[in-house]
Amino acid sequence: MSGTLEEIAGSDHAALARWVEAAERPAIVRGIAADWPAVAAARAGDEAIAAYLSARDNGNPLTVLVGPPETGGRYFYTDDMRGVNFRSEKMPMAALVERLLALRGAADAPSLYAGSTPTPESVASFATENPLPVDTGVDPRIWVGNASRIAPHYDMAANIAVVVAGRRRFTLFPPAQIANLYVGPVERTIAGQPTSMVDPDHPDHARYPLYAEAERHKLVADLAPGDAIYMPPMWWHHVRSDGALNVLVNYWFGQRQDRFPFAALMLAMHSIRELPDSERGAWRTWFDHYVFGDGAVHAVDHLPPHAQGVLGPPSPQRDRMVIDYVVGFCRSGGSG
Structure with a gap:
């Protein structure tokens, strides 16, 4: 009100x-x-x-x-x-x-x-x-x-x-x-x-x-x-x-300069928004599981630390892996 x-x-x-x-x-x-x-x-x-x-x-x-x-x-x-x-x-x-x-x-x-x-x-x-x-x-x-x-x-x-x-x-x-x-x-x-x-x-x-x-x-x-x-x-x-x-x-x-939420939104709009409803629904579950869900921080607890990769806890090495993965994926046209 x-x-x-x-x-x-x-x-x-x-x-x-x-x-x-x-x-x-x-x-x-x-x-x-x-x-x-x-x-x-x-x-x-x-x-x-x-x-x-x-x-x-x-x-x-x-x-x-x-x-x-x-x-x-x-x-x-x-x-x-x-x-x-x-x-x-x-x-x-x-x-x-x-x-x-x-x-x-x-x-x-x-x-x-x-x-x-x-x-x-x-x-x-x-x-x-x-x-x-x-x-x-x-x-x-x-x-x-x-x-x-x-x-x-x-x-x-x-x-x-x-x-x-x-x-x-x-x-x-x-x-x-x-x-x-x-x-x-x-x-x-x-x-x-x-x-x-x-x-x-x-x-x-x-x-x-x-x-x-x-x-x-x-x-x-x-x-x-x-x-x-x-x-x-x-x-x-x-x-x-x-x-x-x-x-x-x-x-x-308080804003971290190494985070790009708006760019992530734009990329999601490009990649997900026009998918068929069933696929968008499936991707919503992925986002809930790894980003928005209450258990997102524990989504990879079943993996040993050396196998968690980009899904692992925050660190400079993890962040670099994420950026490199996204850049490489976009440059390859989504084929890698």
């Missing part, structure tokens, strides 16, 4: 660590960055946070998405889905915030959005001046723009996103709602992961009737400067940003 997220006090670092370790549900982390110098600058006004970022600009150009006024800040496909409704420009941080200040109050202002820039590449001292009190092992990424709406999408890594300036509303859906979210193209995406075709701010229930069920399960988080949200992997989230100059930093962490 739809509702608001559970909350953790930003000062309770142990509780946040336990929540992240469980990796089951998202949560608001209220006030975790309340003492950041960047948040203090944001509370002093648009000019102050603009000056803070400009003073730390190392001159590297950012990729800035520019949406015309008629898009209402929603970065998305064109109506015919042959392209996107925005263009991109290059400019350093100082030029971006100067332009955002100049656009304040303009009735026909375009939407500007620079997203997912590692802070060492734009505002190098940010992370040391504004430390997250939980060690994620990664550098933060910074997102700067004016009012925008980002279509529901997911991350394959865990995510802690901290609002620095402006306000943000996150609307989340559990991974199980994928069938009710009308996912768009998986290989030709807007800016990364596949997105839902539904606009949660203005849902077209006639066109997307199953979305009504997704709405029953949505969770909403309204965040102010200094607040954060923790999202486990694969949770869908729509993000609406308000304000003439809003800033967020996020930390994607």
Whole structure:
């Protein structure tokens, strides 16, 4: 059922660590960055946070998405889905915030959005001046723009996103709602992961009737400067940003770089989806036996360790055997 997220006090670092370790549900982390110098600058006004970022600009150009006024800040496909409704420009941080200040109050202002820039590449001292009190092992990424709406999408890594300036509303859906979210193209995406075709701010229930069920399960988080949200992997989230100059930093962490679940899905779509029902059913039993079933980790207990091969327990040697087997199998056209 739809509702608001559970909350953790930003000062309770142990509780946040336990929540992240469980990796089951998202949560608001209220006030975790309340003492950041960047948040203090944001509370002093648009000019102050603009000056803070400009003073730390190392001159590297950012990729800035520019949406015309008629898009209402929603970065998305064109109506015919042959392209996107925005263009991109290059400019350093100082030029971006100067332009955002100049656009304040303009009735026909375009939407500007620079997203997912590692802070060492734009505002190098940010992370040391504004430390997250939980060690994620990664550098933060910074997102700067004016009012925008980002279509529901997911991350394959865990995510802690901290609002620095402006306000943000996150609307989340559990991974199980994928069938009710009308996912768009998986290989030709807007800016990364596949997105839902539904606009949660203005849902077209006639066109997307199953979305009504997704709405029953949505969770909403309204965040102010200094607040954060923790999202486990694969949770869908729509993000609406308000304000003439809003800033967020996020930390994607915990994703193994030697695992390729989405590639495995694509290969399964290619190899299994169009098989006759009886064969697909047979392959479902294989996947349950070796991947998803409760006994998958014990599926080869009857074999001595030296005979388990690619079915054996995790190890660098086992992983190398799996990759070599898949690559060799594909190169041979499936004959070996």
